[in-house]
Amino acid sequence: MTTVHSFAPIVDVSAHSLILGSMPGIASLDAGEYYAHSRNAFWPIMGALFDAGPSIPYEQRTSILTTNGIAVWDVLKLCTRHGSLDSAIVESSIDTNDLAGLLDEHRSIERIFFNGAKAENSFQRYVAPLPRTLTTVRLPSTSPAHASLSFERKLDAWRVIAP
Incomplete structure (x- = not known):
């Protein structure tokens, strides 16, 4: 067993939506980047929605997200x-x-989108309630472990985060 720590949030003053994961996986921790596993659908989905796909440098991807009002963090520290x-x-x-x-x-920030059930369940169990009311939506996990949904079905569900 290993104790793992999450990253600092990706956020700036223009954020209107927060995507919450549970905890970065080994590939992400090793790379020091959110959703770094090559089979994770997060960055391909961000590419389809915001032109922030995995083919461009990580800092540029995160900048595109913040420019579009999207923040990223994890429920677990x-x-x-x-x-x-x-x-x-x-x-x-x-x-x-x-x-x-x-x-x-x-x-x-007015909306929270959970990247999968573990993020939402951990939020409900360990964090809620928040000091103000926000819209919350659980989206299908982008993890390669959640292979029961095709990329296209995940992308369709994730379209709710785009303006």
Whole structure:
């Protein structure tokens, strides 16, 4: 078992929507980048929606997201797990990020989109309620472990984040 730590949020003053994952996987932690696994659909979806696809440098992708009002973070600040799967997270080890603080600092955020069930369930169990009312939507996980949906079906579901 390894204790893993999430990254700082990708956010700026223009953010209106926050995408919350659970915890970066091993490939992301090794690269120091959100959604770095080559089979994760996150960046291909961002490419289809905002021209922020995996073929361009990471800093440019994140800049495109913030320019479009999209922030990215994780519900979990740290946890213990073996491997990358959300199902391997030891529940008793969970510590959450300061989402209330982020939302207080970025009052323009009106919507939270959960990247999969684990992010939403962890938010509901360990974070909610928030100090203000926001629209929340669970989207299908972009993880390669969530292979029951095709890329096209995931993309169709994720279209709700685009203006």
